[in-house]
Amino acid sequence: MLEIVSQNRCFGGAQFVYRHVSRETGTPMRFAAFVPPQAERERRPVLWYLSGLTCTEENVTVKGGAQRVAAELGLIFIAPDTSPRGEGVPGDPQNAYDFGLGAGFYVDATEPPYDKNYHMRSYIETELPGIIEANLPADMSRQGITGHSMGGHGAITIALRNPGRFRSVSAFAPIASPIHCPWGQKALTGYLGADQAGWRAYDSCALIDDGHRVGRLLVDQGGADTFLTTQLKPELLAAACERSGIPLTLRMQEGYDHSYYFIATFIEDHLRYHAAAMA
Amino acid sequence: MLEIVSQNRCFGGAQFVYRHVSRETGTPMRFAAFVPPQAERERRPVLWYLSGLTCTEENVTVKGGAQRVAAELGLIFIAPDTSPRGEGVPGDPQNAYDFGLGAGFYVDATEPPYDKNYHMRSYIETELPGIIEANLPADMSRQGITGHSMGGHGAITIALRNPGRFRSVSAFAPIASPIHCPWGQKALTGYLGADQAGWRAYDSCALIDDGHRVGRLLVDQGGADTFLTTQLKPELLAAACERSGIPLTLRMQEGYDHSYYFIATFIEDHLRYHAAAMA
Numbered sequence: 001m002l003e004i005v006s007q008n009r010c011f012g013g014a015q016f017v018y019r020h021v022s023r024e025t026g027t028p029m030r031f032a033a034f035v036p037p038q039a040e041r042e043r044r045p046v047l048w049y050l051s052g053l054t055c056t057e058e059n060v061t062v063k064g065g066a067q068r069v070a071a072e073l074g075l076i077f078i079a080p081d082t083s084p085r086g087e088g089v090p091g092d093p094q095n096a097y098d099f100g101l102g103a104g105f106y107v108d109a110t111e112p113p114y115d116k117n118y119h120m121r122s123y124i125e126t127e128l129p130g131i132i133e134a135n136l137p138a139d140m141s142r143q144g145i146t147g148h149s150m151g152g153h154g155a156i157t158i159a160l161r162n163p164g165r166f167r168s169v170s171a172f173a174p175i176a177s178p179i180h181c182p183w184g185q186k187a188l189t190g191y192l193g194a195d196q197a198g199w200r201a202y203d204s205c206a207l208i209d210d211g212h213r214v215g216r217l218l219v220d221q222g223g224a225d226t227f228l229t230t231q232l233k234p235e236l237l238a239a240a241c242e243r244s245g246i247p248l249t250l251r252m253q254e255g256y257d258h259s260y261y262f263i264a265t266f267i268e269d270h271l272r273y274h275a276a277a278m279a
Numbered sequence: 280m281l282e283i284v285s286q287n288r289c290f291g292g293a294q295f296v297y298r299h300v301s302r303e304t305g306t307p308m309r310f311a312a313f314v315p316p317q318a319e320r321e322r323r324p325v326l327w328y329l330s331g332l333t334c335t336e337e338n339v340t341v342k343g344g345a346q347r348v349a350a351e352l353g354l355i356f357i358a359p360d361t362s363p364r365g366e367g368v369p370g371d372p373q374n375a376y377d378f379g380l381g382a383g384f385y386v387d388a389t390e391p392p393y394d395k396n397y398h399m400r401s402y403i404e405t406e407l408p409g410i411i412e413a414n415l416p417a418d419m420s421r422q423g424i425t426g427h428s429m430g431g432h433g434a435i436t437i438a439l440r441n442p443g444r445f446r447s448v449s450a451f452a453p454i455a456s457p458i459h460c461p462w463g464q465k466a467l468t469g470y471l472g473a474d475q476a477g478w479r480a481y482d483s484c485a486l487i488d489d490g491h492r493v494g495r496l497l498v499d500q501g502g503a504d505t506f507l508t509t510q511l512k513p514e515l516l517a518a519a520c521e522r523s524g525i526p527l528t529l530r531m532q533e534g535y536d537h538s539y540y541f542i543a544t545f546i547e548d549h550l551r552y553h554a555a556a557m558a
Binding site for chain 2: 008009010011012015062063065067068222224255256257259260261262264265268
């Protein structure tokens with residue numbers, strides 16, 4: 001059962017926020033969906049946007065500015081939450097921002113106590129697509145996926161693990177290799193345990209080295225992003241794409257930081273990139 | 280002294296949030312300023328945006344989507360806060376959202392205890408323009424003004440009281456006549472006292488009937504706005520413009536509500552309207 005939390009007319013379409021009880025997380029989950037005006041007449045392609053640390057479905061929905069271009073191009077724009085939430089859902093023991101609530105990392109946790117609710121991989125890969133197909137005027141044969149930071153990692157890894165599902169993949173300032181940065185090491189240890197063999201299914205570069213492929217990849221990265229060298233490390237993704245022959249367009253955007261001002265500036269390019277692939 | 284709270288590269292320009300101690304309010308005040316890329320070479324026109332109840336300088340800055348068009352058109356986009364804030368600043372005795380903090384109504388209060396800090400008229404009309412002229416690459420001979428709801432009331436009344444200062448005036452869902460709606464009656468009673476003679480300087484329709492004029496006026500109003508008939512009453516503004524010969528373009532936007540989704544949808548039209556007048 002999909003409950004409408006809010007519905008606002010926007011650029012001739014409608015911005016929805018939905019709530020439903022998730023089978024995967026065992027909690028109520030929210031997601032935002034912009035439905036373009038063209039969807040009144042026909043099923044439209046779907047662009048997924050996976051958000052970064054601390055975010056909910058709200059951040060890109062109110063700050064990203066995607067609706068104007070999505071309305072023009074006729075794209076359904078889906079923004080899920082980033083973790084299970086609510087009573088009984090364990091968070092970070094130190095209440096840090098980079099693990100637990102708002103930091104699901106798009107993995108299926110195997111370590112207690114997180115293994116009960118933190119099934120964000122299956123939620124995004126399996127459960128939510130079924131809900132969208134059943135309830136929205138979506139053409140699921142035409143999907144694209146993008147995301148920011150932790151959500152950029154999510155987008156790229158989900159696309160790599162599900163060949164043929166997405167016509168197009170892009171990312172804003174993605175975590176290139178969780179195995180090789182403090183955010184990722186903390187999250188993967190906490191959700192999956194210390195054995196790094198299990199981490200490779202959640203690392204863009206490891207997935208590529210293990211033979212997974214996407215057709216091509218667009219990445220925008222702010223040159224003034226404070227997380228650039230410590231956490232994001234796009235050079236690792238560039239090297240993996242180079243080794244494997246995946247055509248990567250990596251655009252270093254001088255002066256831009258990790259904020260939604262960066263995303264809002266370049267989101268139009270990404271929507272047009274995805275729409276062209278889904279035409 | 281103007282202190283930079285934050286600075287983010289955005290659409291080739293820069294989104295600033297500034298803080299300064301205000302002579303008028305006796306408190307620290309924040310305002311947001313988007314400076315377009317063209318301002319690196321020459322002083323640029325200024326568009327003021329006055330926000331509505333509950334808002335700070337942040338709402339339109341993160342939700343309005345004005346920067347993209349302001350960058351294209353070369354406009355400096357200024358978003359002030361809506362009231363004084365901080366220790367010792369009196370709020371609404373009942374902690375309501377429609378008086379006191381976040382609800383300055385762009386008046387100079389005369390009633391204690393509000394008369395000490397609530398000088399939003401003088402702050403916006405006199406103090407802040409001086410700060411902007413002194414510190415930003417602004418061409419103050421080319422200014423336009425707009426706003427939302429309470430800030431639409433602010434924009435129209437400030438333009439009416441300052442003939443010749445603004446090349447262009449517009450509003451999103453403005454309170455047309457504070458004298459004739461519960462929000463306005465509560466605010467004007469609280470800030471100015473029960474004598475309604477003093478209210479006329481803060482009422483678009485009364486100012487027009489008392490002989491004040493603007494060249495023309497653009498207003499967008501959502502048809503599904505829950506405040507339309509109880510608080511906003513655009514028909515009162517339409518009648519005053521009709522009586523006085525002010526050319527009013529009042530666009531009723533079917534299905535749109537009072538939210539920033541409505542503003543984001545139509546803000547491009549307003550920026551182009553102002554830029555054409557300031558060319």
